[in-house]
Amino acid sequence: MKLFTVLTIVAVCLIAWARSKKPFIRKVSDWVEGEYIVVFKDEIVGDVATATEAIMKKLDPLDLKLAKVNRVFNKAINGAVIQTMNVKSIDLLESMASELGIAYIEQDAKVKPAEIWNLDRIDQTSNILDGTFNPSGDGTGVNVYLVDTGIYTDYSNFANEPTDWIDIYSGRKAPVKGDCNGHGTHMAGTIGSMTYGVAKNVNLLSVRIFDCNGDTTWGYVIDALEYILANSNPNIPSVINLSLSGGVSDAANAAVNKLYDAGILPIVAAGNGGINSCETSPASAEKALVVGGLGQADEQVFNYGQCVDVIAPAINIESLNFERTRKIPSVIASGTSSAAAHVTGAAAIILQNNPNWTPVDVENFIKSTATTVTGLDNPILYVY
Known part of the structure; x- marks a missing residue:
């Protein structure tokens, strides 16, 4: 009975953790199709440009202009805005997240000024x-x-x-x-x-x-x-x-x-x-x-x-x-x-x-x- 109780508690905790964990690729409303914000892990500090370049090599290994970097950040966040119409290549990055130092990827979205x-x-x-x-x-x-x-x-x-x-x-x-x-x-x-x-x-x-x-x-x-x-x-x-x-x-x-x-x-x-x-x-x-x-x-x-x-x-x-x-x-x-x-x-x-x-x-x-x-x-x- 005690073993069953412990296992039940563990299962409940795992379910709660799974529900609270955000997905690696985060979808948003009003997405600008093809644009993504890549956020790197904290240890990438100071080397964002190199990390971004590594991503581009994975997205476009033959340099066919299938992807490009729009912006790079190293103060507000460690990250970059990249653009590619190949959704599958973005999915591929999830399997390489640890290798590339990526914390998560978020779809870039349109923002409007708040109305007066x-x-x-x-x-x-x-x-x-x-x-x-x-x-x-x-x-x-x-x-x-x-x-x-x-x-x-x-x-x-x-x-x-x-x-x-x-x-x-x-x-x-x-x-x-x-x-x-x-x-x-x-x-x-x-x-x-x-x-x-x-x-x-x-x-x-x-x-x-x-x-x-x-x-x-x-x-x-x-x-x-x-x-x-x-x-x-x-x-x-x-x-x-x-x-x-x-x-x-x-x-x-x-x-x-x-x-x-x-x-x-x-x-x-x-x-x-x-x-x-x-x-x-x-x-x-x-x-x-x-x-x-x-x-x-x-x-x-x-x-x-x-x-x-x-x-x-x-x-x-x-x-x-x-x-x-x-x-x-x-x-x-x-x-x-x-x-x-x-x-x-x-x-x-x-x-x-x-x-x-x-x-x-x-x-x-x-x-x-x-x-x-x-x-x-x-x-x-x-x-x-």
């Missing part, structure tokens, strides 16, 4: 971030009219270079290239840049209404909406971003409602004054999709009230910088302007996937899929 918090937050219902942003589209084929300070377009960060469509502030003259304030470029980056954008392949059309100090009037805003209504292409699914706020203007609200009726969903900022958004325009427009602010701890920030439909990231948003400081390619800013930009990008993805949808369809989808969080007055944008 705001993009990471909107493609999941939980605020425990997973470091990724995986939307169901990129806004291809959708026009976004950005009514703002302009867009600095000399960036390689746009899949589709934004169009300086019209400069309302200069009297509908030829567009003034660029952005002398920065607000519009930051919004454009959040809507559609490759690094910071929600919809990374959308068509951005700049409609400038502000001067370089960020000042304008409702007259310019209405003129911009008039121009869009007269010149937009009805055959291309479109959305408009109005990341701006001021006192209540019945005239501006009426113009915003006309856009909705014409098939272009107006997405507007709730404002940043810490007041009821219904006391501002265009947030008080009946048919505007109004976006409030979300902080990094899932707290609601800036303006509030029954006019707010959904909330989106609005604190510490990294996006593109503008021309006067272009040596610093990105800048961090906060406000419901950025929140509205996130929803604008989301609407572009929705329209890409459903190009015949009306503003009411897109609006209802955004509202119905938003994440309800206990303690918040409004749901959080969720991008499929």
Whole structure:
């Protein structure tokens, strides 16, 4: 009986050891086919190049260029990155591991930068971030009219270079290239840049209404909406971003409602004054999709009230910088302007996937899929 007990314990220990032991050739997800990281045993210190050369002689003894060394390491690890399409030759190295001083071999894999918090937050219902942003589209084929300070377009960060469509502030003259304030470029980056954008392949059309100090009037805003209504292409699914706020203007609200009726969903900022958004325009427009602010701890920030439909990231948003400081390619800013930009990008993805949808369809989808969080007055944008 004692012998049986001892043997049972030994067997259990061996099974546990076998399960805990990692394989010699370690497979990974998102493998770069043909690339391997060879890690040598500690005693190879200082002689990694020679050890790597010995491996290459085993993989390609006739020097037929069947394998190559991409990198050699002797400080971070003792190892090398090698490349060969002959999987059998890699398997062969396992039988020679002791001879060649190899500890293990790991498939080399692709690595992506962790997404900035705001993009990471909107493609999941939980605020425990997973470091990724995986939307169901990129806004291809959708026009976004950005009514703002302009867009600095000399960036390689746009899949589709934004169009300086019209400069309302200069009297509908030829567009003034660029952005002398920065607000519009930051919004454009959040809507559609490759690094910071929600919809990374959308068509951005700049409609400038502000001067370089960020000042304008409702007259310019209405003129911009008039121009869009007269010149937009009805055959291309479109959305408009109005990341701006001021006192209540019945005239501006009426113009915003006309856009909705014409098939272009107006997405507007709730404002940043810490007041009821219904006391501002265009947030008080009946048919505007109004976006409030979300902080990094899932707290609601800036303006509030029954006019707010959904909330989106609005604190510490990294996006593109503008021309006067272009040596610093990105800048961090906060406000419901950025929140509205996130929803604008989301609407572009929705329209890409459903190009015949009306503003009411897109609006209802955004509202119905938003994440309800206990303690918040409004749901959080969720991008499929």
